[in-house]
Amino acid sequence: MRHIISLLMENEAGALSRVAGLFSARGYNIESLTVAPTEDPSLSRMTLVTTGSEEIIEQITKQLNKLIDVVKLVDLTEGAHIERELMLIKLRAPDAERRAEIKRLADIFRGRIIDVTDSTYTIELTGDGDKLDAFIGAVGEGAIIETVRTGASGIARGTRSLHL
Amino acid sequence: MELSGAEIVVQFLKDEGVEYVFGYPGGAVLHIYDALFQQDDVRHILVRHEQGATHAADGYARATGKPGVVLVTSGPGATNAVTGIATAYMDSIPLVVLTGQVPTPFIGSDAFQEVDAVGITRPCVKHNFLVKRREDLALTLKKAFYIATSGRPGPVVVDIPKDVTDPNVRIPYEYPREVKIRSYNPVVKGHPGQIKKAVDLILQARRPMIYAGGGVILSEASAEFTEFARALGYPVTLTLMGLGAYPATDRQFVGMLGMHGTYEANMAMHECDVLIAIGARFDDRVTGKVAEFCPHARIVHVDIDPASIAKNVKVDVPIVGDVKNVLADMTRELRARKQQPDGEALKQWWARIDEWRGRNCLQYDRHSKLIKPQFVIEKLYEVTGGDAYITSDVGQHQMWTAQFYKFDQPRRWINSGGLGTMGFGMPAALGVKLAHPDATVACVTGEASIQMCIQELSTAMQYMLPIKIVNLNNRYMGMVRQWQEFFYESRYSHSYLEALPDFVKLAESYGHVGLRIEKPEDVEGALREAFGMKDRLVFLDFITDQTENVYPMIAQGKGHHEMELAPHCTAPQSGERELA
Ligand SMILES: Cc1cc2nc3c(=O)[nH]c(=O)nc-3n(C[C@H](O)[C@H](O)[C@H](O)COP(=O)(O)OP(=O)(O)OC[C@H]3O[C@@H](n4cnc5c(N)ncnc54)[C@H](O)[C@@H]3O)c2cc1C
Ligand SMILES: Cc1ncc(C[n+]2csc(CCOP(=O)(O)OP(=O)(O)O)c2C)c(N)n1
Ligand SMILES: [Mg+2]
Numbered sequence: 001m002r003h004i005i006s007l008l009m010e011n012e013a014g015a016l017s018r019v020a021g022l023f024s025a026r027g028y029n030i031e032s033l034t035v036a037p038t039e040d041p042s043l044s045r046m047t048l049v050t051t052g053s054e055e056i057i058e059q060i061t062k063q064l065n066k067l068i069d070v071v072k073l074v075d076l077t078e079g080a081h082i083e084r085e086l087m088l089i090k091l092r093a094p095d096a097e098r099r100a101e102i103k104r105l106a107d108i109f110r111g112r113i114i115d116v117t118d119s120t121y122t123i124e125l126t127g128d129g130d131k132l133d134a135f136i137g138a139v140g141e142g143a144i145i146e147t148v149r150t151g152a153s154g155i156a157r158g159t160r161s162l163h164l
Numbered sequence: 165m166e167l168s169g170a171e172i173v174v175q176f177l178k179d180e181g182v183e184y185v186f187g188y189p190g191g192a193v194l195h196i197y198d199a200l201f202q203q204d205d206v207r208h209i210l211v212r213h214e215q216g217a218t219h220a221a222d223g224y225a226r227a228t229g230k231p232g233v234v235l236v237t238s239g240p241g242a243t244n245a246v247t248g249i250a251t252a253y254m255d256s257i258p259l260v261v262l263t264g265q266v267p268t269p270f271i272g273s274d275a276f277q278e279v280d281a282v283g284i285t286r287p288c289v290k291h292n293f294l295v296k297r298r299e300d301l302a303l304t305l306k307k308a309f310y311i312a313t314s315g316r317p318g319p320v321v322v323d324i325p326k327d328v329t330d331p332n333v334r335i336p337y338e339y340p341r342e343v344k345i346r347s348y349n350p351v352v353k354g355h356p357g358q359i360k361k362a363v364d365l366i367l368q369a370r371r372p373m374i375y376a377g378g379g380v381i382l383s384e385a386s387a388e389f390t391e392f393a394r395a396l397g398y399p400v401t402l403t404l405m406g407l408g409a410y411p412a413t414d415r416q417f418v419g420m421l422g423m424h425g426t427y428e429a430n431m432a433m434h435e436c437d438v439l440i441a442i443g444a445r446f447d448d449r450v451t452g453k454v455a456e457f458c459p460h461a462r463i464v465h466v467d468i469d470p471a472s473i474a475k476n477v478k479v480d481v482p483i484v485g486d487v488k489n490v491l492a493d494m495t496r497e498l499r500a501r502k503q504q505p506d507g508e509a510l511k512q513w514w515a516r517i518d519e520w521r522g523r524n525c526l527q528y529d530r531h532s533k534l535i536k537p538q539f540v541i542e543k544l545y546e547v548t549g550g551d552a553y554i555t556s557d558v559g560q561h562q563m564w565t566a567q568f569y570k571f572d573q574p575r576r577w578i579n580s581g582g583l584g585t586m587g588f589g590m591p592a593a594l595g596v597k598l599a600h601p602d603a604t605v606a607c608v609t610g611e612a613s614i615q616m617c618i619q620e621l622s623t624a625m626q627y628m629l630p631i632k633i634v635n636l637n638n639r640y641m642g643m644v645r646q647w648q649e650f651f652y653e654s655r656y657s658h659s660y661l662e663a664l665p666d667f668v669k670l671a672e673s674y675g676h677v678g679l680r681i682e683k684p685e686d687v688e689g690a691l692r693e694a695f696g697m698k699d700r701l702v703f704l705d706f707i708t709d710q711t712e713n714v715y716p717m718i719a720q721g722k723g724h725h726e727m728e729l730a731p732h733c734t735a736p737q738s739g740e741r742e743l744a
Contacts, residue, residue, distance in 0.1 A: 010347060014282060025287050062471035068291040071347040
């Protein structure tokens with residue numbers, strides 16, 4: 001099963017490598033990992049997407065919690081949550097026909113064109129992973145010059161929250 | 165008080181109550197060594213190899229419960245310490261290891277003797293720090309000691325760049341008496357609801373088994389544990405790391421369990437209906453084939469580390485907490501209940517266990533003309549009155565000591581269980597002897613293991629540490645040879661030690677006493693002679709039977725009920741069912 005684990009950790013040098021090291025040392029899967037400081041500069045928030053059996057996910061959360069730098073942790077998948085990922089994608093847009101089509105697709109997916117040259121469009125798109133995949137499918141692989149994806153970040157729905 | 169970084173390190177150690185630092189100097193720590201030189205409170209023990217420093221500090225910690233402290237230089241000093249750090253990590257032993265580092269402006273430049281000590285040690289420490297500012301030194305050291313000794317203990321590395329200890333820059337210093345770490349709050353009190361559930365289950369048992377480990381010793385909970393077990397009258401088995409947590413001479417003790425545990429302990433594990441696991445981590449040397457582990461049992465597991473629970477084996481009643489607290493709560497809860505354990509069922513259960521005991525699984529040939537290693541350990545037990553601190557190395561000799569030396573007290577049996585580090589025994593014994601100068605301290609070793617840290621014989625001489633070394637010299641890496649005999653059709657690939665030194669002369673060359681013993685009838689006399697020499701290190705080189713194997717044995721990947729007994733072991737007694 002796919003799980004999204006969110007954690008707050010001390011914003012210290014080396015904290016990230018402890019998490020990465022834990023995953024490689026214990027052979028856990030890691031699909032994506034994003035991290036950035038929070039409004040409290042002493043804390044970083046990390047979102048980890050991983051897969052494994054229930055037993056493995058339980059071990060992963062326990063082992064993460066055991067890291068001294070990890071302050072708090074939640075498995076978002078245990079409740080209703082929102083997941084978002086940002087993608088920047090550079091597409092071939094050589095002629096009027098292609099340009100119109102890309103523009104139309106971007107509108108449908110609520111993407112924004114953020115950079116233009118006479119032969120390319122660069123589009124910004126957010127959503128869950130499936131939506132981004134769907135967009136890639138729609139434009140067709142041949143059109144793609146470059147994609148950058150941030151990996152998922154997530155937050156619980158409703159009043160539940162991960163904070164100190 | 166205004167102190168330099170180097171002085172802060174030393175003053176802090178003094179304020180923290182550190183008696184001994186085990187170390188080895190080098191460029192990056194010379195400022196600290198200079199500060200050590202100018203005081204007498206913290207004693208420095210100069211080893212001959214940084215691995216020896218970590219093992220000695222580890223032995224000190226295991227024998228006392230206090231953290232062991234190590235000081236090594238950057239680069240090779242730090243890398244040499246890694247084996248000892250990993251050894252402590254696997255057995256949850258509190259160590260604080262100070263490693264020198266190149267000056268902060270040079271970090272990352274492949275400077276002379278630079279290694280990423282924090283990176284190298286990350287997977288084998290409980291936590292580690294790089295101190296970049298001298299203002300952070302005192303608090304970081306306090307955190308290191310706090311983390312190392314609290315919760316599930318473990319080693320903590322503090323990497324200190326040379327400029328941080330600069331003797332010419334002084335800053336105010338005050339000993340930080342307390343420290344709080346918001347992200348680190350070990351749970352020590354067991355959940356009352358879980359304790360009730362556990363007691364319910366424990367009282368329902370008809371074929372109960374108590375399986376305890378190193379956690380009981382780490383928690384200083386032997387007294388509580390013994391009281392709990394006696395209140396129930398249930399059989400007790402201990403892991404290799406738990407030996408001494410419950411008196412081995414007590415009737416309720418059925419011996420160690422696991423790969424080289426007793427037949428009765430392993431059979432009882434296989435047939436029990438309730439397993440009470442306390443401060444033990446279901447290691448694969450204990451469980452055997454996990455799919456066949458305790459097939460009939462519901463399991464209670466008490467452990468301070470949530471990650472130990474349900475890691476290898478699913479449990480029914482998990483309790484996160486400190487063994488000492490949880491046991492006290494459980495015993496109180498038990499006493500408050502009207503219900504008693506089912507006496508009749510228990511009687512039958514004990515009768516069954518006594519049948520297994522009747523197989524006498526640890527018997528060996530007592531009439532051999534060669535010295536049997538088991539015999540040496542039995543005599544060692546007799547001669548030391550069962551009251552010594554015994555360290556060991558890794559191999560067959562370690563297993564025989566665990567089987568034949570009956571430890572009645574905690575912290576007396578000191579060995580590397582989790583990592584299985586050859587070379588551990590002798591330096592560990594030096595640490596033990598420093599901690600308990602008046603106690604009898606012996607290291608049981610093999611001719612292969614002892615050579616991995618033999619250089620520490622020199623340290624023993626320098627500090628006059630009169631330990632006794634019991635070398636069970638079978639001219640083989642016996643444990644390797646045994647596996648090759650069993651599983652590789654006796655192809656003894658590189659397990660025979662040619663060109664062994666003359667250990668008697670070797671000991672003498674370091675200034676110690678050496679004795680070689682070749683006949684069974686000389687064993688006891690030699691031991692008495694050696695232990696009579698109170699102020700000398702004596703190296704006893706016992707030339708033992710080369711072909712002896714450790715029995716009983718569960719081959720890797722087999723279940724507890726598939727234990728193999730020694731070929732000469734007593735046949736099953738009448739009435740004993742053969743088990744599926
Ligand atoms: C050659 C060789 C052969 C071996 N054969 C065997 C064998 O036959 N049988 C055997 O048993 N072992 C054997 N071992 C040792 C084995 O590898 C493990 O080291 C050992 O079984 C682990 O013991 P333990 O479960 O008591 O855990 P430990 O490593 O002692 O761990 C202690 C557990 O207690 C917990 N704990 C710590 N402090 C507390 C506290 N205050 N409160 C609550 N919980 C706490 C920890 O979280 C941990 O889970 C062998 C080793 C070697 C080298
Ligand atoms: C550092 C290290 N290297 C290798 C091993 C693998 N190993 C385990 S036991 C053993 C042989 C030990 O021989 P010896 O010390 O003579 O003890 P014996 O088994 O003969 O009693 C070896 C090589 C180990 N445990 N540690
Ligand atoms: Mg040997």
